[in-house]
Each structure stands twice: as structure tokens, then as C-alpha cells.
Amino acid sequence: MESQQSGSAIGAPRGRGYRYNAIVEERRWAETLLAGERRLLEMIASGRSLPDVLDALCSFVEQAAPECNCGVYLIDWSGPCFRVGAAPSLPASYTEPVDGLPVRRDVAPCGVAASLKVQVIIEDIESDTRWSVYREHVLAHGLRAVCSTPVCSHDGRVLGTFCVYQRQPGKPSSRQHELIAQVTHIASIAIERAQEEAALIRSQALLAEGQRLSRTGTFWWRVATDEFEWSDECYRILAVDHSAPLTFALIDARVHPDDVNNVKARLAQARHDANDFEFECRLLLPDHAITFLRVVARARRDRGVLTEYIGAIQDVTERRVSEAALGKLRSELARVSRVTTLGALTASIAHEVNQPLAGIMTNAGTCLRMLDANPPDIAGARETARRTIRDGTRAADVIARLRALFTRHAPATETVDLNAATREVIALSRSEQQRAGVILRAELGDGLPAVTGDRVQLQQVIMNLLVNASESMSSVADRPRELVITTERDEGDHVRLTVKDRGTGFDAQATDSLFDAFYTTKTGGMGIGLSVSRSIIESHHGRIWAAPNDGPGATFAFSIPSVAATAADVV
């Protein structure tokens, strides 16, 4: 910066020479202000610290007006009190007592400036008795005149004060006023920016802490270029070093081998469908730990075209582990209660049948003895045989009663929207499907006619088909576990529902026995699901069938008459 003598130019030399000099002087002054302003703004823009900027600001003023000493005092509104922002030419003995001074009108001129948002000018402190303590302090440091100007934010909040002291009594000159107005504005920019930066850093710290606590990382995926941005927590969740840029290859390397194909299919689908997506998968980390990851993403479109996904990944391992423990406990309970129920049922059946059996056997023994007697007791034997027949009938009655107990009642007949019923089942089974890593796609036909029947029974069938399909894919690792459920019109006013999986499928020779009771390919299965399903569909005057796919997996389907077909039948 050029050296200045501007301060000494204040005064009034006369004559033509002065006029020329005055023009040169004015120009130099303007240049000085401009250069100073530019330098300060550059400091702010380049991110220099607030104390540095305010120091430079004071030095600039003191160079431009050497008879002045300056100070910037920031307001800490928690007090509220003043904090010394910068006062490079004032000694610590002056600034230290000022730091922490309450923002009050009765303490110092700066308090008035800050409280009332007005510029306060004290031409001679010695003759001003308003602030006795302050006056002594100022005078003791050889200062006589003070001009305190509030520094305000763009929306009018008082951020601090800019204070100019002079060693001689007097008002600020017009140039000093000009200077004060300019640097006060720059100071407000610097302070506001510093406050915003502090707020940003605080909010980032809060976000990072929140992400760490909730084990949630956020990401941004620009689809066209496969660019990523990941929060720190993502790196932690994926156990990836910060220095490595995250790529799909790196993610694939972290996803559990059994889930890789599913994840790939999910992402390919997201790329293609441009819809919000969410799924769960497992990770296999370098330390061999397996963690559970939940991924949720929202699609962002520009004029209808997918541009990017913004999403979050959450480490849900703890939840999954406790859920798994709970699920295991629950299924164990279910098994125990099934066994108990079955045991109790068997015992009661046995008891009911054993009573007449005991009679039958005893009667048979009696009968033989009567016939073997000499002479044979024919009448007695006949009577005993009659009782045997009666006991046999009794045993048969027991069985008949049991059958009645376990035979379903006639299905309720109501009008059922098969699509709505299917959607409910899908919603019910969604979490199970997700847990099993199954991608379920529903292709429910538009304008599907209603069917007549028992909604709950039909839903049992659909659920059964979904569960079977999902279970048949549980060991599949080399391809996506895809499940497609379709509804459509079938010929003869029928409605058809199809469930197609990519599981282990079944032997074509087994097609006929699939729907028989107690036929099962599952180790834990009872083999009654499909048999019950068939009896339900048949009671709806429909048909259920299965076929192996051309590729992997199997397709199960049923077709039942629509309301129109049922009505036509009645007529």
C-alpha cells in the first residue's frame, strides 16, 4: 500500500496550486480507499481468520488516518458483553478491561452505540461526565476523543462496534467519516461471514455426530456419470479408507458374495426405472464381520429425466441380530406349540379310539371262549358279536367326528378384488421377502374383473405361493432372487394369478404329486400348504397348477372364475 499523508492534508491551503494539489490529493485518497477495500475483501474471500481481517482493517484505517487509534468490539449476545475483535495499536492495559464489558448504555459510549444503533461521538472525554469509570480509563491511555459506530448485519442485527479514538479533542473529519462508513461495512461482511462459517461448521459437526450415532451415512449418486459423494459415516460403515474414492467396484467388494447379484440387480433396476428404491443387503467386511445394511434412496429428476439419487445407508446389524434371535425364539415356540397341540390331539384321538377297541378285543375273546365251550354258547357268542359290531361303529363314529372337526366350512362368498387382495398379501410379506433378499415384482393387470369367493382363503393361497417361491430361492446365490407375481384375465371369464420364481424348481415328474398332502421337497415342511391351496381353489371352482420354468425356477398359477362367469353359471 502506498504511504499516505492524507491526514495532514486536512486543512485549507488556498490558491490555484492548492486546487491542483487538492484534485491529486482527492484522487490519491480515493485510490487509497479502493486499494484498502480490495485488500480486505480479498482477505475475507480467501478465508483468512476474523481476527486477521479485523486487525488489517484497523491498521488500514490507522495508516489512512495516522492521528487515530482503532478498535473493533464484537458483541457476545449471551452476556451480552463486548469482546475485543481487534485493536492492534492499543496496549493490552487498555483492551483487557474492555473485554467482557457489559453492553449497557451507562457503561461506555460503545454501549450506547450498540444498544441504540446510533453513532456516538464524544469530542472531549474530559468534559463528559456520563461514564466516570470509562472516562478515567480512556484518559489514562492518552485518548481524548471517541467515535463509536455500530456494525450491523445485512438484516439489521448489531454485530459489534467500530471505535475510533483521537489523542486530541475534536470531531472526526469528513474523510474520517467516509473511512469509518467504509470499514464498518467491510467489518460487518467479515463478521457475518465468520458467524455463518462457524454455524456451518457447527451444523456439519452435528450432522456428522448424528450420522455416527444413528450409524447412517448419506450419499449422492449422479447416475449418468456414476459419480459419488459419500459422507464420512459411509466410509466407516463400508470399512473403506477415506483416501480411496468410492466406486461400484469397491462396493461390490464389500457386499456379501451371496447378496452381490441382488444388489447389482437392484441398482440396475434403479438406473432403469428411475424410481425411489430401498433394499437391505449384507456386507462382508475385511475383518470377516457380517453386517446388515439398509439402503434408501430418492430419485431426483430434471424435466422428468433421472439425474441423481440422494440416499442414506444405515447399519442395521444390531436390529437384525436381535430380530433374528427373536424370530428363532418365535419359530421355536411355534414348533413347540405345534408339537404340543399335535401331541394333545393325538392323545385325545387315541383315547377316543382305544375305548371301543378295548371293547372289541375283549368281546372277541369272549366270543371265542363261548364258541369253544362245551356245549358252545351260540346265543351268547351272537350277542357278544353284536356288541363287537356296535363298538366298531363307535370307533368309526369317533373318526367321522374328527373329520367333521377338521373339514373346512363352505367358503364365504363375497366379491373379491384379486389385485387388492394380492397387494395386501405383498404388503404383509414384504419385510420377510426383503429379509430373504428377494426382489418382488408385481405386475397386476389393469381392469381385472372381480371374483366371487372367500377373500381370506384366497389370500392364504397367494401367501402360500409367495412363501414357497421365496423359500425355493433361499439357497440361490448365483443369480438374483427374483419373484414375479402377475394377475391377468384368463379365457372363459376367468382371472389368473401367476407366481414365477427363479429358485431351485422341481422335477417335471413330480408335477402330479406336488399338490398331494404330505408331499414336500423342504426339510422342515409338512407338505400340506399346496394341498390346502388346491382344496381352496377347487372350492372356488378354479384350477391350480405348476410348471418348471424354461430357465431356473418354477411357475405356480391358479385360475378362478370372475363374477361374470359365476353369474352365468347360476343362470
Add this chain to the structure above:
Amino acid sequence: MTGLQPLVSVVDDDESVRESLPVFLAVCGFPVEAFASAEEFLASADLDRTRCLIVDIAMPGMTGPELGQELRRLRREIPIVYVTALRDESVRPRMLAHGAVDCLFKPFSETALLDAVATALRGR
């Protein structure tokens, strides 16, 4: 009590047993009486001359084991053969421990029944 003809009493709420068993035992040469409940048996005059009691375990009202207890309380040392249609293997050792001659699961063989009755009448 001497002079009275030794009697086999059958106590069972199940009709087929109550009809078939006495006839069989009678054909085998034992004097028999049948009762539909423990209470009926306790109230009958046949209590005194019963030398063998065949009783069902699970009956409405007083059960077989409760009848056994009641007889012990009355100091009637009648040998008891329990029968039951409920096949619970843990029941038999329990009944034997309580002094039963035998415990038979329905449907039982006639040999097992005759053996048990013979043992009871021999006074063990």
C-alpha cells in the same frame, strides 16, 4: 367276610368296557359286578366281597387313583388293577408304586388281564 363269594368288580364310565369286560370275566369263571362310577361302587353292598377291583383311571367324578386312596383310608385292602385308554408310559410305574397289582393300557390282551386278575385274587 369269610363265606362271602370272592368277587371281581369292574368300575368304568365307558359303556363298551362295562359291558364287554364283565361278560368276558364271567365266561372265564369269575363272579363279576360292574359299576359306572367310583361313587356307585363305594355305595354298593358288593364292596365287602370284592377281592379284585378293575378300575379305569380317568373317570368323571372320583378318579381311579382317588378311589384307591379312599379304599386305603377305609382300610379296605382290595387288590387293584388299573386300566386306561390314555397311553402315558409314566402312569404305570406310578400306579405300581402306589400298590396297584397292575396297570393295563386299553386295548389290553386277555392274557395280561387274566394274569392280573389271578395275581389279585391270589392276594399277591
